[in-house]
Amino acid sequence: MRTSLTVEEALELVLAEARGELGVEVLPLKEAWGRVLAEDLAALVDHPDQDDTAIDGYACRQEDTLGASRESPVRLKVIGESPAGKPFGGRVGPKEAVAVYTGAPVPEGADAVIRVEDTRREGDEVLLFAPASPKDIRPKGDDLRRGEVYLKRGDLLSPGRLGLAAAMGHPRVKVFRRPRVGILTTGDEVVEPGEPLPYGGVYNSNAYSLLGLVWEAGGEPVLLGKVEDEPEKVLARLEGAGRLDLLLTSGGVSMGEYDVVRKVLEERGEVLFWKVKQQPGGPLLLARLGELPVLGLPGNPVSSMVTFFLYGRPFLFRLLQRTEPPYRALKARALTPFRGAPGKKVFRRGVLSFEGELVVRTTGNQSSGVLRSMAQGNALVVIPPDRDVQEGQEVEAIPLTFVL
Known part of the structure; x- marks a missing residue:
């Protein structure tokens, strides 16, 4: 067993234990927010699928509008309109215009758009007070091109990425299974919120802080309750934890007579390291119980949260093959x-x-x-x-x- 490691040495050993293979599941987009992609995603379509307009206004030929100003407007005949979803089917000829609305295809024959604020409609004609410009036309494939990969295996499906997957035409996606993370609290003094608090007792805040941290890091928390500071009970609870990808224990890893988690893991498992040269969270422990990685977190609430954030979160990111780092400085x-x-x-x-x-x-x-x-x-x-x-x-x- 190694002891008194630096933060960097401890993190390296923790990440080396994140070697399990997570399964894959296929989810509809409406259920995929916050999950991690298990495959690259390529666009199934071009977006936009034709040249379209980025503004409300009139599509026309730029050459017909050169020199237009407030003092000398240009007059064009309006031959139709092109709202989004109902494109104009004809062709724009000389001195003609089609009313267009944001997202609508630019009609054939038009190569420029004038924004509606720079025009005035007069019956079936429109006055232009500025030249039309091609800069407000979005070319076909300006955002997405069919066949190109825009989302990578390991990307977290944030709201923006979920919308991008939909825009690319994917109704469902392959994602990694959430790692199952057991959370076991130890200590004779610990009671559940809502129960009478005995003299010298504390409520089990660590379980719920860690639950939130595990969810936020992409895992599925499994609350295993609280166990007294008795080696036989601790061992029975550890061995009966079920199928997990990581087990978190809270408390029982320091040097006191009743810090039994460390003693049990030393006798029945393999302790890879104990104690890190950091504050708070120095008594951190990493062990294996059979094939199950165990992070023994200190019992103090801040120490428990900080050590999970610095070590447990990177462990889950590595399992999920996340493309983003677990934290940034x-x-x-x-x-x-x-x-x-x-x-x-x-x-x-x-x-x-x-x-x-x-x-x-x-x-x-x-x-x-x-x-x-x-x-x-x-x-x-x-x-x-x-x-x-x-x-x-x-x-x-x-x-x-x-x-x-």
Whole structure:
């Protein structure tokens, strides 16, 4: 078992365990939002499928409109109209125009469009107060060309990508199965919300924080409840977890007499590493129980969320073959000081905002037991080992993407 790893070393080992093959399912588009594509998608059609107009106005021949102005308008005969879905079937000849509406095909013979704001209709004629222009004509295939790939295997189907899949003509898509992630909370002191809170007890917040994090990272959370700090009960719950792609335990991985998760995994599984040189979340553990990867998260609420974000989220992204990185670091100016720690990389909770530039300020109390810092904050401020950050200095901030 390796111990006292750097953050980078620990992440490398975690990602190496994300080697399972996820199944594939076919979903209608209406059910595919938030899923990850399991195949490249090529356009089945051109879009637009003909030259069309980007504005409301009149289609005509540009040469007939040269020199048109407010002082010297050009008069054209209107021979029809072309609304979207009902194209004009004739041909535009000299000194003629067709009323067109956004998205409508440009009639044959026309090579320019004049916006309606620069015209005045007079019966079956239209006065043009400016020259017509071809720049408001969208050429065939301007957006999509049949046969070209616009969405890649591993792309998350965001609203924009879901709409793009529809525009390409796909009624259904192949997506990866959501990884099943078990969430097991340990601790004699833990009770479920709604139950009477005994003296010294705490409500099971970790299970629900992790549930949200797993969903947000593309997984399917499986709540396994809470188990007491007894090795036999912990082992029975771990072995009875069912088919999972990842198991998260919360608590029981530190150095105390009742931190039994680590002891059970050492005896019945294989512990790959324990303890990372970071704050919060130092007692993180990675193990295997048979073929099942297990991430042993610390019990403190902030530590549990931060370690999942830094390690569990990348694990799920790797399983899902996501094209995007699990998180990105930005440069921001610190509006408040942030304290570091000797020999450890530190992740403080901050509020990131744009105030003429990216700035970040502390959420206040940075104790790993203060869960409200994860509710109020929207970023992790990264502080290298053995240094503090002073007000006005540039820092690295990782946006917490689950915060809107």
